[in-house]
Amino acid sequence: MYSTKAFDSLLLLISSIKYISALATMPVAFSDSNYVVTTLPVTWSEAYVLCQQNGMNLVSIKSAEEQDALAKALSFYGSPGDSHNRYWTAGKRFGRNSFVWFTDGEPLVYSNFAHGEPNNIKGAEACIEFVNYSKKTSKWNDIACSKKAGYVCQVRNVLCQK
Numbered sequence: 740m741y742s743t744k745a746f747d748s749l750l751l752l753i754s755s756i757k758y759i760s761a762l763a764t765m766p767v768a769f770s771d772s773n774y775v776v777t778t779l780p781v782t783w784s785e786a787y788v789l790c791q792q793n794g795m796n797l798v799s800i801k802s803a804e805e806q807d808a809l810a811k812a813l814s815f816y817g818s819p820g821d822s823h824n825r826y827w828t829a830g831k832r833f834g835r836n837s838f839v840w841f842t843d844g845e846p847l848v849y850s851n852f853a854h855g856e857p858n859n860i861k862g863a864e865a866c867i868e869f870v871n872y873s874k875k876t877s878k879w880n881d882i883a884c885s886k887k888a889g890y891v892c893q894v895r896n897v898l899c900q901k
């Protein structure tokens with residue numbers, strides 16, 4: 740599904756974004772995951788690579804509990820509605836009406852889109868952002884991947900099983 744061209748662009752990004760410092764980062768922990776929140780606005784691809792460069796993945800949100808914990812943590816940044824309240828997730832459009840968590844390829848089992856979303860305006864909204872619409876309302880929106888937002892990196896601690 741993802742062309743070589745897109746992959747090449749991603750590789751090019753690696754050299755262009757290494758000068759971006761991870762300002763205003765803060766670690767957050769929930770259940771089996773650790774997160775780092777960055778409010779510095781970047782594009783989705785930049786966020787994806789920056790997380791990878793730090794040994795993490797762009798965040799995937801797989802339960803209501805995880806959504807609530809993140810919403811609580813992210814509510815400490817800026818005021819609802821301002822630029823410090825939009826964060827990239829790993830959610831990416833895969834096909835016309837479905838999304839996957841790009842980091843592990845899994846479809847969205849849990850989702851928390853705002854009313855009327857995802858609306859894929861102009862057929863150009865392929866990435867999922869996490870938005871604090873108000874102090875108590877945090878929802879997802881599909882938006883153009885070239886827009887800039889903060890981002891949340893994540894490490895899931897996988898339990899080893901015999």
Ligand SMILES: [Ca+2]
Pocket residue numbers: 856857858859860864880881882
């Ligand atoms: Ca949208």
